[in-house]
Amino acid sequence: IFLFYLYLLFKKNLAVSCVSVELNPGLTPPSVLPPGVGLVHVRGLGLNDTLHFLLCNHGAPALLMVHTYSTQSAVQVDWPSFINRSSSGSLRVEPQTSVRYSSALVFTRVWEYDDVNNTADPQQAAESSFYPPYELQNFIWSDLNETVNQSDLTVKLCGGEKTESFLNGSLCLQFSAFESEGRDKAWPSLHHNANSSQLHVWLEGVTPRGNRSRFALEFQSVGDSGFQGRVDVHSSIDDEYTPSIFKVSQWVSFPENSSGVWGYNQWKPVAYRKAEPVFEDTTPCKHSQLVSMKRIPQSGLVQAYFTEDPQTYGLNISFGIDKDPVLYSDTKYISWTVLVGMGEPPADSFSTLIIIIIAVGLGTPLVIIIVGGGFVWIRKRRSHSSGYEPII
């Protein structure tokens, strides 16, 4: 166990990459972005490759991930047409031949419905119980510039509409990049590594429009043509990092002719009803079927980057469970977290503590059985040799 622990420590330290954060790369006057809008570029340098993450709230907020087989690859933005959203191709990663894989996650809408039957399932709700969705592409955002934390590798983005519902409320996204493997202290404590980044999304203080309002978050994934998507749900027997949650969902992307996974969005089917939740503030969430979208979403970043016939899929994450006694209006808060990365999604493994507990828990009875069995066997042999003398 001690050696195993040393191995884990060593393994952790190996996967460190060099990460840098840059705001609006190459933007110079007279070009100016609309108020509150920004483009954050996070660059993770590997030994032979570079992983770029780009976060932008020009239109619907989007996170673009580009993996290149080059340590020299750089982001190039033609700012006048990027700001104008007039042409695709205004944001590129150069040299374009080094680009191995790219995909984007876009948050498009927040759906609200009056859950009169208390099913917490928007697919069972009558069409008339839906309110007009909040279109994230029309949101007004707080200044992104002030929330970029270079040492923490985080960016916070909060926005809303100019409506009564959002007077005291906002929708926020917290982006985090990572230099090495680990977990956030805050639940759901997803297992991240240097090949991934995380988005924590929360809706806070928004006045519900119905008496029994529940919400769902719609997001879309845009990727290179030739790739397919599917959502897998894996079960685990361990809920050590995310109490009471034994499942992990991952929306993976794989090439049409192969089964190897190239990129993923991974989440646990759980949401929290308070900013600093205790166990009682946990609520399940569920995802709808993947649907193929005809158009790419209204995100300036996605429109600027993808030029050749990209593929777009969407799904909804809805919060709450059938007969859930707690409504959104009780806490006016709901949060959910997703990990975005390339390669195989990280898997939860047993911690050293759990391994010791299992070893002791299984080992002790085993030792008792072996020792006890041996004792009984010896006694039997003894009684054998004394009790049954062969009769000639």
Ligand SMILES: *[C@@H]1O[C@H](CO)[C@@H](O)[C@H](O)[C@H]1NC(C)=O
């Ligand atoms: C980096 O690339 C070089 C040449 O392509 C190769 O020899 C080397 O094994 C690669 N290193 C890693 C860590 O992949």
Ligand SMILES: *[C@@H]1O[C@H](CO)[C@@H](O)[C@H](O)[C@H]1NC(C)=O
């Ligand atoms: C932006 O687009 C408008 C029309 O779509 C055009 O008239 C204008 O010249 C463009 N501006 C720049 C800087 O490209």
Ligand SMILES: *[C@@H]1O[C@H](CO)[C@@H](O)[C@H](O)[C@H]1NC(C)=O
């Ligand atoms: C409530 O459930 C009934 C029966 O399943 C259904 O007919 C009705 O449309 C539901 N109402 C709403 C508002 O979803």
Ligand SMILES: *[C@@H]1O[C@H](CO)[C@@H](O)[C@H](O)[C@H]1NC(C)=O
């Ligand atoms: C962003 O903030 C930094 C300081 O935090 C400031 O120097 C810079 O001018 C700001 N940039 C813009 C575009 O507002």
Ligand SMILES: *[C@@H]1O[C@H](CO)[C@@H](O)[C@H](O)[C@H]1NC(C)=O
């Ligand atoms: C960045 O985050 C660290 C750790 O949370 C904090 O100590 C620091 O003040 C933050 N810096 C800025 C500029 O917000």
Ligand SMILES: *[C@@H]1O[C@H](CO)[C@@H](O)[C@H](O)[C@H]1NC(C)=O
């Ligand atoms: C917004 O907050 C203020 C003060 O906390 C409160 O007086 C007001 O009623 C709230 N408005 C809404 C629409 O919730």
Ligand SMILES: *[C@@H]1O[C@H](CO)[C@@H](O)[C@H](O)[C@H]1NC(C)=O
């Ligand atoms: C990250 O991706 C690189 C390149 O595909 C791979 O060599 C490395 O093992 C990955 N690291 C982790 C922690 O998965």
Ligand SMILES: *[C@@H]1O[C@H](CO)[C@@H](O)[C@H](O)[C@H]1NC(C)=O
């Ligand atoms: C909400 O409940 C109040 C009182 O119970 C009722 O007067 C009102 O019509 C209800 N609103 C909606 C949208 O159902």
Ligand SMILES: *[C@@H]1O[C@H](CO)[C@@H](O)[C@H](O)[C@H]1NC(C)=O
């Ligand atoms: C997949 O295989 C088919 C036929 O085997 C081929 O026509 C197609 O181009 C391949 N697609 C990719 C992305 O390689």
Ligand SMILES: *[C@@H]1O[C@H](CO)[C@@H](O)[C@H](O)[C@H]1NC(C)=O
């Ligand atoms: C999300 O749910 C709403 C309401 O049921 C539906 O209209 C929309 O098509 C769904 N979006 C996706 C991507 O499934």
